[in-house]
Amino acid sequence: MADIPPRIPPRIPPRIPVRRTYKLYVGGAFPRSESGRSYPVTSSAGVHLANAALASRKDVRDAVVAAREAFPGWSGRTAYNRGQILYRIAEMMEGRRAQFADEVAAAEGVSAGRAQAIVSAAVDRWVHYAGWADKFGQVLGGANPVSGPYFNLSQPEPTGVVGVFAPPGSPLLGLVSVLAPVITCGNTAVLVASERAPLPAVTLAEALATSDLPAGVANILTGRLAELAPPLAGHADVNALDLTGAGALAAELEALAATTLKRVLRPGQDDWADPDPGLSRIRPFVETKTVWHPIGR
Template sequence: MSEKSEKTAEQRRLGVLKTYKLYVGGKFPRSESGRVYEVQDGKGNWLANAPLSSRKDARDAVVAARKAFGGWSGATAYNRGQVLYRVAEMLEGRRDQFVREVADAEGLSKSKAAAQVDAAIDRWVWYAGWTDKIAQVVGGANPVAGPFFNLSTPEPTGVVAVLAPQESSLLGLVSVIAPVVATGNTAVVVASEKAPLPALSLGEVLATSDVPGGVVNVLSGKTAEIAAPLAAHQDVNALDLTGADADLARDLEVAAADNLKRVLRPQPVDFTADPGTSRLTAFLETKTVWHPMGV
């Protein structure tokens, strides 16, 4: 085929546009309401239609997260680390796709977007490595005055609703999801309202890795609209309000008090800096056991 014929064939070919869907319970449903909203890049160019999640979608995601919690929290820390490392492998394999999506989402050059994606993959590996180490950092034997062993061990809090950062569409997203699931919790994630596409694509990565369905559930849409039922839900144990503005965070914290949810308040974060262990310990509970000596 001549060069002219090849160009003609390319001109005739219709592009295959991607249909983005929610990721709930290991499946890819459309929004229960059937609604979508337009996602645009920084220049106002149309990128895709993203699902506009409803309250019903939020409730379904909580049900899926609760169902998955027993198996995920009961897995060995070493096993969780291996599963999460597999996610990093899958991210690496789809690196070019995420570079394009991050560049569009954040208005970055290809080289800067590539740096963000590489940092996100490295961040995921970093948290995967902490799964079987965090217990040694925050747990241990306690000295007591009596013939007892006194041991403190960390346990996951439960179902955590995570409001992803609005500006950092992948690196920030990974930085808030990975520590939650690395410590045995399950997550309902509300993606960035204006840049949800990398989060929805992350759902595809999770589905093709070894992460059990329901461990991470990804919703897109209006942050305030989705977050309100999650904050009030009696089966949600904790909230990460990173992606909420001050007014929304205040309202959600009031709703969260009804069943004494743990709340991680929003604060300025440099996601390119060393994350430390603060997010790993944010959604851990400490269990202390007394045991008689010699028994």
């Protein structure tokens, strides 16, 4: 046996990991809050995880502008193309499983196996809605047999810019479950992530940014619900609100929405584990347009 050199302690320290900065996602970019603020995010066990951007009213405004700008392009895509992009989001999420699972486990305090299952369900939700993109119109619309020489067709169209309050208790699966249906049918979204557990939302934003989803279709804000919700609910250029995660603010926000008659999805009994949400979250965010045309020679 050859001599083995004596083991000596390394002189260079082990590699320092590069930490992520958790930023907002607005108009396809990842800005910090214009306010320059951030807030500490802890795990369900109270361990500090990271600082998240603390968005402001002005960030809400910027996000609405980005969502409005993106609306004509996104709603003008073919349904098939939107479906392809949604499927691409599922692919991108799948590729970041480990990261999502870690964040879910930390945020929800669940086992690694349970976290994996939640990530799987979230990925599958995108796949589910990817398939809806070119079908909901057929289910919700159709020809109406009017009593006259007219062709009469009803078709659902996206409502426009939708303000979404993601459920606080389900920071990944709940988040995907409210965001996906809104953009599936051609709306653009300004989403306020779970205040307590925003990190999966930021990671999702990073997946969205690499999945061919046009800039501004989904805009994700992190911060205080009480600060962000009223300006979003009162913004005249927002067409609808999903109040699922609005908690105690829901009634106040619904009243604010009345100022410009926004469509409102009220908080309800949601089972995020249900693999078939169907059209229940698409219906509230589409408008039915009915077109008449004479039939003659």
